[in-house]
Amino acid sequence: MLLRFVLGPLLFLMFFTVYGIYAWQIPLLPFEQYEAVDSSTLPKIYAGLGVIFSFLGVIAQYIKYRDEGDDHAPLGLKKENIKTIALVILLMVIYSALLEPLGFIVSTLLFLIAGFWVMGERRGRILLLSSVPMVVIFWLVMTQLLDIYLAAGTFWS
């Protein structure tokens, strides 16, 4: 499929165009009006270069597609892996959201155990043995040894 080849450069082309639009809108402080180089100069340059290179990239990929044809396998992703990764990403988001309310210890424990489970580890003993010591040791080292404050859970206090 042609799309698979040019998707990357195409996405970049879109990104740099949008970036460029915003670059032209960067508000300049009054005193910057006199200057040759101001806050928006480099972003504009990057946007310009980016558009050029991604455009070239689209062309290059198109040429490649034309030369090599469509006998390349698609991305080659198995359905079950996609499901796993979606769950993992979801878990990370949940962990980040819960970190401060529930506190470091609880949220990390939950994340680790849920993560292991999603990744295929089902043995209860391993789940606990791999997560609890890690969390405890980490917490001890951080708060007691290094005097770094870890979220205590705004929910509880």
Added chain:
Amino acid sequence: MFDALMVGVDAAFQWNNLMYVVVGCLVGTFIGMLPGLGPITAIALMIPITYSIGPSSGMILMAGVYYGAIFGGSTSSILINAPGVAGTVASSFDGYPMARKGMAGKALAIAAWSSFTGGTIGAVMLMVAAPTLAEVSLSFYSGDYVMLMFVGLTAIAAFSSNGEFLKAMMMTIFGLALSTIGIDPSSGTERFTFGQPDLLDGLSFLLIAMATFALSEALMNVIKPDKQKDEDMGKGNLGSFKLTKGDVKEIAPSVGRSSVLGFLIGVLPGAGATIASFMAYAAERNLAPAKYKKDFGEGAKRGLAAPEAANNAACTGSFVPLLTLGIPGSGTTAIMLGALIAYGLQPGPLLMQDNPDVFWSVIVSMYFGNIVLLILNLPLIPYLAKVLVLPKPLLTIFILFFSLIGVYLVSFNTFDLFMMIGFACIALLLRLLTFPMAPLLLGFILGDMIERNFRRAMLISDGSMNWLWERPLTLTIFIIAIVVLFVPLFGFMKGRLNKTTATPD
């Protein structure tokens, strides 16, 4: 000079100081391995402890921590592709592929030995030439730094060997663009912040590094598991932990060159271990004979040895402006400067005269620190490498955890975590479309420095570009950069030209 040196050796050899070096190295290594904590945090935390033990001992402890942290950073770079310290990013380019190929032990050994050599050569150069080098520290103007960073950018050529030049360029510019997010350092205007207060400070290096390297790599392994490699690693196939004579012969010239290069770059206040490691990597790749060159990016021994030697040498070099002029070259040395002043010492030309014992004991302890680091870490390598033997589900989740908590520890901001996850997803997509990650990080790191120095040069010259050719130094580096950038490009185009003309009609 010799008896002053002996004063330093004497101080360094005292039992308590030896202990401090050891403790410093161990603590530093541990802290360096955790992505979120870097040498800066480590040293900042150590400072109160150092107050009670006196200036020379304090500096010795901090130097130990500094080096330890760099080595710890290398370890996580190599084993799990999570460069927690900007100076160790370049080590992951070839270190991680080596680990994935089952040569984790050897990779760590190369890192340890190269770091040791780099640091030692640096220490020797420091001993011999510190006062004269003070002048070198002050010789670079903003324009020169721009050119230097530009040469550093040419390292992207290293990631475009297989004709993926355009993709590497897109990623580099993407990285440069990302570095513009936040408040502009020169004029204070907000750029691309969309009213989000959390974006005012821009994106943190750690966030991007973790997202594009560690997280996306871990996620990649989930979505496209490499059954063979997983089995190999699971079996504990870590390869030997020693360097053979052949290995040594292969990397020796790289290590030598990179150490000198790294040291000199470290001497410049505006450039440090990060630039040094990238430039050493680029230089070695360009200088490598064909049989080694093709491995760069996939596990070349030289590709790992060069940045490792350079970053340690640069760390040592950054002590030159610190001790001789009182100018800190990096965040870490800035803290050390604060500590020195807190001890009541005045870093600068007077330090060598008034407090030679501090000056020389620091230098000697550095040499020591390198030896101790090697002695301590070599035996640790088999245990460190064992991390990779963990079953994949566990290892992956741990890596995710380390990355997340690492970034959290820097800013204590959950918004950063969400951003990192978002970037990791983007990085994952890009990886699936075979875009290289390294140029992104390179562009991001250098973008900031290039812009600041460029705009400063323009400000000082009141809007004209004549700083480019006003001083011979600037012009020279500029020419080098052009040559390094365009020669491979020229070769690439020539290759394509040949290809097209060679196709029969």
Added chain:
Amino acid sequence: MRLFLISLFTLLCLSNTAMAKDHFLIPGGPGGGWDTTARGIGEALMKSGLSDNASFQNMSGGGGGRAIAYLIEIGDRQGDMLMVNSTPIVIRALTGQVPYSYRDVKPIASIIADYGAFIVRADSPLKTWDDAVTELRKNVRSLTIAGGSARGSMDHLVAALAVNAAGLEGSRIRYIPYDAGGQAKAGLLSGEVQMLSTGLSEALEIAESGQARILAITAPETIPAYPELPTLKSLGYDTSFVNWRGLFAYPDVPDEKVQEYIELYSKLLKTPEWAAVRDRNGWMDLFRTTDDFEADLQAQEEQLRELMTELGFIQ
């Protein structure tokens, strides 16, 4: 299994009591100015026995805004938490970079002060501040003045303020921003720029090593420890500038607590342990409490608002 649950429970309880008696909220990262100040204060508190336990929480982001938001939001739940802050809180509130000002929190007291200083290289043709003014009179853009922070931030403002006081257009000076004090110092010593505007504590470091000369400082009166340093006022330029660092509590803190704090810190500043920390860092005492402190803040806000409008940093 039961053992596991019990230990987990104990841990949870322990983790919540990790809140110590004197908790300092630091709007920046470890090693920065705020961080060193907070940890210095904490150290003196503990060493002098005035406190059982001092703990520190770094919360950088948003130019200090995050910490302020945090303080406002959970200050009342968090025991004895005080936030460290300094002049930038006034500056950034004016530019709108931070959506909060000192009025959104309760100023308790300023503890130390730093002043601005102007330095040139030892071999510079400018021997006195008056020499510099002479040069600037010919062309206000003739001197390059470096600082360790962005345009529109403190180092720039202080330089503009001083130039204004000489009757010249402070808004047109050539201010060259560097990333940090260290880099700016390198710029000065290498000869890339001609003058450096920085904090007095930093200036003293360079001057004492003989590499540079302090032309003037922005203190309102001559500093007893360094009587040879000319203040702008003593040279005939009627202006001064103070970069204070102080402590803030959450907005609705009860008056008894405020009194408690004031008493605690009055005691602290008299202890030899504090004197050791202070001198070690080159700080100067500036203990001004609640009402006095607020009056100072207001005066500074006015001074800076005028200056920044003139410079075009705010509309």
